[in-house]
Amino acid sequence: MSISPTNGSKVALVTGATRGIGLETVRQLAQAGVHTLLAGRDRSRAVEAALKLQGEGLPVEAIALDVTDTASIQAAVQEVARRHGRLDILVNNAGIVAEDKRQTKPSLQPLQAWRETFETNLFGVVATTQAFLPLLHSAPAARIVNVSSVLGSLGAHSDPASPIYEFKGIPAYNASKSAVNSWTVHLAYELRGTPIKVNAVHPGYVKTDMNAGEGEIDIPTGAKTSVSMALLDADGPTGGYFHLGETLPW
Template identity: 80%
Template sequence: MSISNGSKVALVTGGTRGIGLETVRQLAQAGVHTLLAGRDRAKAVDAALKLQAEGLPVEAIVLDVTDAASIDAAAKEIERKHGRLDILVNNAGIIAEDRSLTKPSQQSLAAWRETFDTNVFGVIETTKALLPLLQQAPAARVVNVSSLLASLAAHSEPTSPIYDFKIIPAYNASKSALNSWTVHLAYELRDTPIKVNAVHPGYVKTDMNAGEGEIDIPTGAKTSVDMALLGADGASGGFVYLGETLPW
């Protein structure tokens, strides 16, 4: 299925539910041919079919960001079908910690490793594998879904709303590392048309936080979509939420 009508091609990891699924929907509604990526083929296909039934240009693809073979297979499939990738939204992420253990020193090393494997190493490996395809696009965009919980400045400021939220340290630190990767990749690509940014979706009501949150899922996907569709005059190497620059 090659794209011959000039549509952009996007890939959203972790696209079978929550913010990822809504990001797929909004990109497709904007006319972007969007690859809905998920670890489970059946779930990815089911989600894609539902969006296709709404008349949206969505295609399922299997991609497990913790599996090198899966990443390689997805990259080859995209190259064969489309020859390029205009947008990569690194949305897949996990919280692998017991929130009842409120002290950072109580979190298990296994939880740290599992969290970083998806939230950091998976993003890096996926981006590296897809970078040649992004470089084939006229002006590609890379969006790394981070969190305000990544902000060292906010965690260090007693008046910050997240100052006392230190109960999921591996997740928080993984997003800080993701922000650092964003800055470094943006610097590497500074003389190219590719723009790389990190986004905070907001405190969204999703399964990941057991339905807690302050904003709905469509609003939570908005910043990712805005940065995915960023114009040529947009910044690169930033950390943003609904147009606002956040502190590192």
């Protein structure tokens, strides 16, 4: 197994990183000195985005990775193993909204939208994490960050005083993030006797393409929680659900 020189820095991989929060997460990790792999389904788009960050003097490289494609995941694992021999940070950022936001009745969202949503937002997270776990174990103290959403909080959805109480129009997305939270708790428990820490994060209501430009915070702020969880010290939490330092209700 050959390991490319990374000047002793940590090695991170961010999925769904060709734009939005994922791209900004790559930028902020690289600015912190982490050698960061910018992963995208389309290699050419990943290369284009990585070259721009390299032009800023940042330690970024592109890698092709479609979290819904087993062969793509395995190829990415082999590439990371060949280049680096380990993975210190995995940020499961890739996600989609497949539902018609104009349809406000949860029972009328088509089953196909549910299947498409879970394929990326849950099964993609699980498959990618399972595949990279050997490389994460090869790192001294790896970090896994699962990008969730406050829309996955059953507590917030059940509270009439919550700002998301009436936000029920994309049930597949919301449920997929609830499932990501559950996966986070289960994996953190499995890895409790290791140096690996696993946490779920809510970026915030961010002004991105996924939100059609709507939102309350900018993209750099939206990436901050993922980055902070990726760079946790040894005394940091595991199995938690966070937004900008605040613990969210499950």
